[in-house]
Amino acid sequence: MKPENKNFFQKVYEVARQIPEGRVTSYGAIAKYLGVARSARMVGWAMNGAHSMPEIPAHRVVNKIGLLTGKHHFDGTNLMQQLLENEGIKVVDNQIVDFEKHFWDPFKELHDH
């Protein structure tokens, strides 16, 4: 494991941790923010490791169209949806309703500089 990969993980966690309650973002958005726009899959892979970290709301990270593609990685089949609904996000058929409305853009929010 290269040190850079570890740094990559750290960055992903750092961004994911800052997602406000009731907001969601996409793997691609995080990937782009980290400068690896074409490696959105790596973000999802990093999320897999985030399972050990309670501070990381992995359920707030979905694919670009607001589809809960990673719900199978949670304990329960509908745990991810439950968590989102608990934060006021409506989910129908594994898809977030009004996704754009709840979307949290790292560039817009963190864009500091």
Next chain:
DNA sequence: ATAGTGACTGTCT
């Protein structure tokens, strides 16, 4: 070392 797989996305048909 090769090949298959996947928490994705953009482009082409």
Next chain:
DNA sequence: GAGACAGCCACTA
């Protein structure tokens, strides 16, 4: 507008 294809890169067998 939906489906197919291709990059992407780390992991596993």
